[in-house]
Amino acid sequence: MLPYAMNWADLLLRWLHVIVAIAWIGSSFYFVWLDNSLEKPTDPELKARGVDGELWAVHGGGFYNPQKYRVAPKNLPQHLHWFYWESYSTWLSGFALLCVLYFYHAGIFIVDPRVFAWSSPGYAVAAMLGFLVVGWLVYDGICRVFGQGKNGDLTVGILVAVYVLIAAWLACHLFAGRAAFLIIGAMLGSSMSANVFFWIIPGQRRVVAAMRAGQTPDPMDGKRGKQRSVHNTYFTLPVLFAMLSNHYSFVYDAPNNWMVLVLMMLAGALIRQFFVLKHKGAWKWQYWIVGGGLIMAVAVALAPKPQPSLANAKPITFAQVQHIVQERCLLCHSGAAASKGVRLDSASDIVSHAQAIYQQVVVLKAMPLNNATQMTDLERAEIGQWIKDGAKP
Template identity: 55%
Template sequence: MESYLMDWALMLLRWVHVITVIAWIGASFYFVWLDNSLEKPEAPDVLQKGVDGELWAVHGGGFYNPQKYLVAPKTLPPNLHWFYWESYSTWLSGFALFIALYLMNARTYMIDPQIWDISETTAILLSLGFLAGGLAVYEAICRFLGKWPWLVAGALTLLITVASYLATHVFQGRAAFLIVGAMLATMMTANVFLWIIPGQRKVTAAMRAGEKVNPIYGQRGKQRSVHNTYLTLPVLFAMLSNHYSMMYSHSMNWLVLVLMMLGSVLIRQFFLLKHKKKINWYFPLSGVAIMVAVCIWIAPKSQAVQAQDTADVSDAQMMEIVQARCTGCHATQPTLMGGPAPKGVVLENVEHLKQHDNSIFIQVVQLKAMPLGNITHMTDEERTLVSRWYRTQNGQP
């Protein structure tokens, strides 16, 4: 019953996280599109109010006329809608999931003895260090290089590359990808919490007090908002990639992560320019080309069959390996982890093995992604036996 209730709690928490992500990214994408789509008003009365850009739109049977003021209207309305809880709720729910799924199961999901055999406490502290350290370096970049956007972009790219390399050489690939994504998400939420909202509050307070507004707050908010726009797709990729082992199990998984993030930024750039009615196909084509190249590069390679590896492996031999290395997780009642078997794959008898033989071959032999973090210490000789069993099942030499 305890495991069942925990599954319910995790499901609801993940649901909340997805909902808040949609709300935050949806609002962010909308305002970026709106800001880039505004046109200079022509009506004298509108210009007199201080409106710098406006847009007419139709949606849901109604007409809308959003307007952006050069600084702010002469008189602020009593009720202003603020956009920040979407960001805060996304980070809080995501961090709660990170604690429940990874930090509380560090031995299973974060540590790979073949990469670095560290204690659970060390793994937890290092993962939190990535979040805090990444934010500290990012803040330094913005403070010292903020006047030069291209230098900021280059330094941020270097930060992500170094973080990806270090993370994949400390944690198992699945956790490394997620931690890099969480680091970027922390930077994004910090932009809202430390700069965008405080700056807007100071501007609002100055206006209500009849004081002159310092333009630096708007400039800083705009800078951080632009950064968040470019980081959105890389973060989403990092978060979703942990469901696809071919991404994080490659020997150069850090470069896979960096290239896929780069491709997503190039595609995002196309849409940002398109909002301004500037069509440049170089960006999406380059992004897609990078992703196709990665797809070809990391594709599982056919393994040469050695003469001594051609003997058939019986179901009994295969079952013995699976019981020793796999059923700790892939069972009706797993003993190595809480909750049900991953992806519902149960391997408790020969029929189960034959039902999932292709997935077993890909995950165990080609990708070597399972057992997760090789927690049960499967040997290369056992992987060879799994390969031979698979070929026997499928009539391959």
């Protein structure tokens, strides 16, 4: 029953993670758009109140007039909505999912002997946790040391990009491709949530406390919080790609997969830059062109090669295929708790899943996962030939 319970934990945590991530990313995108769409007020009364920008909008049958103050309003309202539960819930649900799906099955999902021969799955788990902690410390250190001055944002952007490149290369040489992509996404996602926890919310709390005490808030709190919030918006699309990529083995199992990850994340950041500038009224299509070009280049480079045919024309029998499946696939695809609900422990199951088997085993070579059961190219070719011949039992 434990595997069945873990499948439910995986499903429910994944569901929760997606829901709260939508809430977090949605609010993040909205406020970046709002900041870049505000107009200077012309009403003397608004200026006297300290309003630095406002916007009139219509949505859902109503009219809205959001206003932004330079630091804070002179008379602080008693009720304030704090945007932080979306961030914390996303990180907590994501980390729980990481534990249930990857750490619990570390020997299968994290360790790939073809990449790095860990002496124990526990060491691989510890290394992945290290990526989360060190990733935040390095990123935060870069922001603290180089984030000031006229060209601080550009310097931070370059240094963070270099660090992500190094981290991606290292992860892809330590972990199975699927886990490597995921941990880089989790590393950036953890830094995003840590920005909220360590910088954005504490700065906002200090501003509120100063206002409550009748003191002048420190404008640096708002400036630092804004800086980290902007970083978060550029991390968003790269993180989303890294998280979604674990469903597409042709990406994470590709040769030089670290380069694939870096280029796709760069494309995401460039496309996000286009939209950030668009909100300011500047249509810089070159960001879309370069980002789209990178995606196309990666897609062409990863295009599957034609599958070799068997040397002899002798038909492959179902008995041969069933023997291969029993040897290489039943470790994960048997019984009620079969991975992804795909059972291959009967003749009818194998026949009914023939096309999926062909795609995952022959074309993409994604299964067995990390080739844990050492399926040979000859065996893949035999399965492919049997399916091409009609997949007859």
